[in-house]
Amino acid sequence: MARRNIRAGRRQDMDESIRKEPEVSGETTEENKDRGRDLYEWMQALVTSVLTVVLIFTFLIRMIGVDGHSMVPTLQHGDRLLVLTSLLYHDYKYKDIVIVRKDSFGVSPIVKRVIATGGQTVNIDFDAGAVYVDGKLLDEPYIRELTTRQEGLTFPLTVPEGSIFVMGDNRNESTDSRSTMLGTVDARYVIGRAVMLVFPGTDYYDESKRDFSRLGFLT
Numbered sequence: 033m034a035r036r037n038i039r040a041g042r043r044q045d046m047d048e049s050i051r052k053e054p055e056v057s058g059e060t061t062e063e064n065k066d067r068g069r070d071l072y073e074w075m076q077a078l079v080t081s082v083l084t085v086v087l088i089f090t091f092l093i094r095m096i097g098v099d100g101h102s103m104v105p106t107l108q109h110g111d112r113l114l115v116l117t118s119l120l121y122h123d124y125k126y127k128d129i130v131i132v133r134k135d136s137f138g139v140s141p142i143v144k145r146v147i148a149t150g151g152q153t154v155n156i157d158f159d160a161g162a163v164y165v166d167g168k169l170l171d172e173p174y175i176r177e178l179t180t181r182q183e184g185l186t187f188p189l190t191v192p193e194g195s196i197f198v199m200g201d202n203r204n205e206s207t208d209s210r211s212t213m214l215g216t217v218d219a220r221y222v223i224g225r226a227v228m229l230v231f232p233g234t235d236y237y238d239e240s241k242r243d244f245s246r247l248g249f250l251t
Contacts, residue, residue, distance in 0.1 A: 102200030110233025117224040131223040144198035155188035179203040183211035
């Protein structure tokens with residue numbers, strides 16, 4: 033009798049434990065679905081944001097570093113520039129700072145300033161160090177020194193339509209459109225326009241210094 037009572041007691045305990053076992057409510061299932069949906073939407077938004085940033089910095093905006101001293105004092109060696117690509121900006125004009133690539137000149141892009149555009153005539157008086165465009169003397173507060181270095185081209189020179197004439201601000205340490213190696217540049221070879229200095233390179237006169245006050249939009 034005792035054994036039967038023990039077995040009966042065990043069955044009764046098991047039956048009670050089964051009855052006491054919690055049931056999964058419909059509300060909990062819906063909460064799990066909502067959490068899964070929120071996680072999926074968050075991941076989708078993250079992936080979309082990353083792809084958008086990649087596309088923007090591939091086709092519309094680029095970061096390009098300055099290599100050399102041809103744009104001193106405006107730009108220093110090692111400056112990091114924010115560049116609007118030609119897909120966003122292609123109506124180049126006088127004073128624009130542009131990034132140019134030309135296979136006949138070199139494998140790396142170069143940074144120069146637009147001096148004249150298609151149809152305009154450039155003339156340089158190397159004795160006086162003066163630059164003229166369409167007969168008008170340019171006021172050039174951005175240059176380091178007067179333009180006295182000749183590089184091979186004969187002036188006056190008329191810029192072909194669809195091309196630009198570029199020079200570095202450090203005129204006597206710049207190889208640019210005055211040179212037969214570069215000459216006028218077809219606008220299709222322009223990567224884009226530099227619009228902002230986002231990180232300064234080392235100073236031309238003291239390579240141990242970086243002037244963070246130079247950060248900002250370029251003019």
